[in-house]
Amino acid sequence: MKKFSSGFWLFVVTILVVSYAYFFEYKKRNEDEKAKSAESLIFKFKKDDLKSIKLVRKNEILQFVRQPDSSWKIVSPIQDGVEALPFGRWVDSLLEEKSEMSFGEEIFQWKMYGLDKPQGSIELSTEDQTEIVEIGSPAVANQIYLRVDHKDEITLGHNTWEQYVKKEPKDFRSKDILRSHGREIEKIVIKNSAHRLALEKQEGEWKIPGISYELDTRALKGFETQVLNMKAQEVVSESKTPKKLISYGLHTPEAELEIYYQNELKPVIIRMSEKVTKNGKSVSKDSYISNSELPYIFKSFSNFPKSYSKKLTYFRERAKPFQFSSGDVKTVVAHEGQWIATLEQVEEGQWRLIKSTADQEDQTTGETVNQIEVAGLIHTLESLRVKEFLGTKSSFSSQKRYILKNSKGDVLLDLQVGEKTKSNGTKVKVAGTQGILSIEDSAASTMPTQKLIEAKK
Secondary structure, three states: OOOOOHHHHHHHHHHHHHHHHHHHHHHHHHHHHHHHHHHOEOOOOOHHHOOEEEEEEOOEEEEEEEOOOOOEEEEEOOOEEEOHHHHHHHHHHHHHOEOOEEEEOOHHHHHHHOOOOOOEEEEEEOOOOEEEEEEEEEOOOOEEEEEEOOOOEEEEEEOHHHHHOOOOHHHOEOOEOOOOOOOOEEEEEEEEOOOEEEEEEEOOEEEOOOOOOOEOHHHHHHHHHHHHOOEOOEEEEOOOOHHHHHHOOOOOOOEEEEEEEOOOOOOEEEEEEEEEEEEOOEEEEEEEEEEOOOOOEEEEOOOHHHHHOOOHHHHEOOOHHHOOOHHHOOEEEEEEOOEEEEEEEEEOOEEEEEEEOOEOOOOOOOOOEOHHHHHHHHHHHHOOOOOEEEEOOOOOOOOEEEEEEOOOOOEEEEEEEEEEOOOOEEEEEEOOOOOEEEEEHHHHOOOOOHHHEOOOO
């Protein structure tokens, strides 16, 4: 076994001692910096301990109170919930503010710093303690004069305090139109002048009673989510007097939602209207909304009523008419006018031409088949979704047709492609599906026919 000299061991011990000393010195310095940073914080409270926040300026008091469920509520000058994200960020900013320096001053000199009549004050309270900061005049270098907890000293802070004290209820109040408070929706009725549609939750799944065809469960669930997350841009009225309702068109709404909560007989009614406002040459179109549970009138973006006036077709399953598995396709028949071609899969990803109007002889290789175009066609057909349900009375003129079969010769899809619609769609007919449908123009344009076959070289 190799022996090490005493010099080597002295070197090792020295390294260990130096590392030990450095580590604990670094740790101590780090802890000192953290302590110094914490000491410079103006508010010493932790966010979770706060119970009340009061902003005072001139003759107005803006006060927030934490509720038993830990949410916050505005209690003065209005009563409403808060938008959690902007309010939380504002509180975080307050608690992160630091004192840049403090110095004593005789009280008769405070007028020099704007603290004889401060711009306002912010008061934070816990269960048993209160801290207050009064905001004075701006100082140099983006600073402002503050007085903390009525002490006989001036504190210099960052001038963001001037923005804190200018906050108004509208900066924080909740924009939620529907306040479910944990209640579960079991029924939604959509109403407008043209139709009435009821959605009901049965055993946890949304259904539309009386409908025999398949519905899109994602669209139904998505609409519930859309209703739960209705947001306004702002509150335009604190009351719903008859005069106010007429003023905002809510006496004769364009659309209504009746929302039934579990174990509650009376629905919450959301009324929606649109109003065009002219201001000189500019014209604006805004939506106004009321909630039967709330005293307010909300304002939101244009077309708000239309976005919630869903028709039955919105909830129909849009992939079902085209459903098949690409792995089951063994034969493809393509038609365009008098042109017909039949393709057969010889192995995965390889197709051969059986016959076509251009060449009636049987083929034994895939040399005249564009393999990429065939794969693209099958992928497009498998990905199709209904754009519109046009009904049985819509005219239809077939221009292309595709028939897909499995190894047994069973038809997986029989699709006829027709003319374009006025809404950037293309009409289609699917065997076994009632009525005319439409698909996106972009999908129809990528369906090849004669490009499936390459000219012989």
